[in-house]
Amino acid sequence: MxxxxxxxxxxxxxxxxxxxxxxxxxxxxxxxxxxxxYYFALDEPYSTxxxxxxxxxxxxxxxxxxxxxxxxxxxxxxxxxxxxxxxAANIPKITLxxxxxxxxxxxxxxxxxxxxxxxxxxxxxxxYEQILLAKTGFRAKYIKIANxxxxxxxxKSLRKLSYGEAKQTLRNIPGIGDKIADCILLFSLGxxxxxxxxxxxxxxxxxxxxxxxxxxxxELSAFGAKYFGKYAGYAQQFLYIFARNSMAA
DNA sequence: AGACAGGGGTAGG
DNA sequence: CCTACCCCTGTC
Numbered sequence: 001m002x003x004x005x006x007x008x009x010x011x012x013x014x015x016x017x018x019x020x021x022x023x024x025x026x027x028x029x030x031x032x033x034x035x036x037x038y039y040f041a042l043d044e045p046y047s048t049x050x051x052x053x054x055x056x057x058x059x060x061x062x063x064x065x066x067x068x069x070x071x072x073x074x075x076x077x078x079x080x081x082x083x084x085x086x087x088a089a090n091i092p093k094i095t096l097x098x099x100x101x102x103x104x105x106x107x108x109x110x111x112x113x114x115x116x117x118x119x120x121x122x123x124x125x126x127x128y129e130q131i132l133l134a135k136t137g138f139r140a141k142y143i144k145i146a147n148x149x150x151x152x153x154x155x156k157s158l159r160k161l162s163y164g165e166a167k168q169t170l171r172n173i174p175g176i177g178d179k180i181a182d183c184i185l186l187f188s189l190g191x192x193x194x195x196x197x198x199x200x201x202x203x204x205x206x207x208x209x210x211x212x213x214x215x216x217x218x219e220l221s222a223f224g225a226k227y228f229g230k231y232a233g234y235a236q237q238f239l240y241i242f243a244r245n246s247m248a249a
Numbered sequence: 250a251g252a253c254a255g256g257g258g259t260a261g262g
Numbered sequence: 263c264c265t266a267c268c269c270c271t272g273t274c
Contacts, residue, residue, distance in 0.1 A: 087256095087258035089257080089258090089268095089269080090255090091256095091257080092270080093256080093270055093271085094257085096269095132268090135269060137270095139267095139268075174259085174260080175258085175260085177258060177259050179259090199257065199258090200257065240257085
């Protein structure tokens, strides 16, 4: 997304919409209300979720501080490619990769005066050299393969599976391990029980719940699922943003 | 200025 | 469990 004046312009595949929060309303243009509700997951029972994950004073303070934090339902294909770009990278670099991929493979689109390149569809990221030119490095081969393996139907079919089955199916794609699979499931496919463990989650969980002892990612993952339950992904997001803003490296 | 480390991981040893 | 992997960026 890009902020222009007080509007946020958000690109989803080949369309752009814009939103801004006024005190009492969410204002938007370019999409239907139904799409907006879906995209920002405004149909979720927010207060019930917060009650369910509020297990102790640590997460309680994270929830208090970041109240209003939501988990969007991003386009799954965009999400998958974005997270393939994310390994051993950082936000500015991932943003650069995605912009360059869109510029190379997408087409120019606009809303009002705002111009952007669309995100290529599954099957359209079919030129390895171009993917490499987007500065994706060792991730280029994963993007190329994912492009040939993944279709809209494949992504759709994941929704019908259990969390465990869907995760295993995603893990069969080269470049997708536990963390990236969980991110795709949580941020685009509505699997709220997914609990991605990255370096920040590892740090904060060890600190808050394991007396600073080193714990394997596998064990941390099991802890998250058991301790926070069906909406563990929301707990993950509150703890994650809390960790990033309080343990800043 | 140029070298160096490390970043929202994964695969392969 | 350890390390290389591409590339960008911040630091010394």
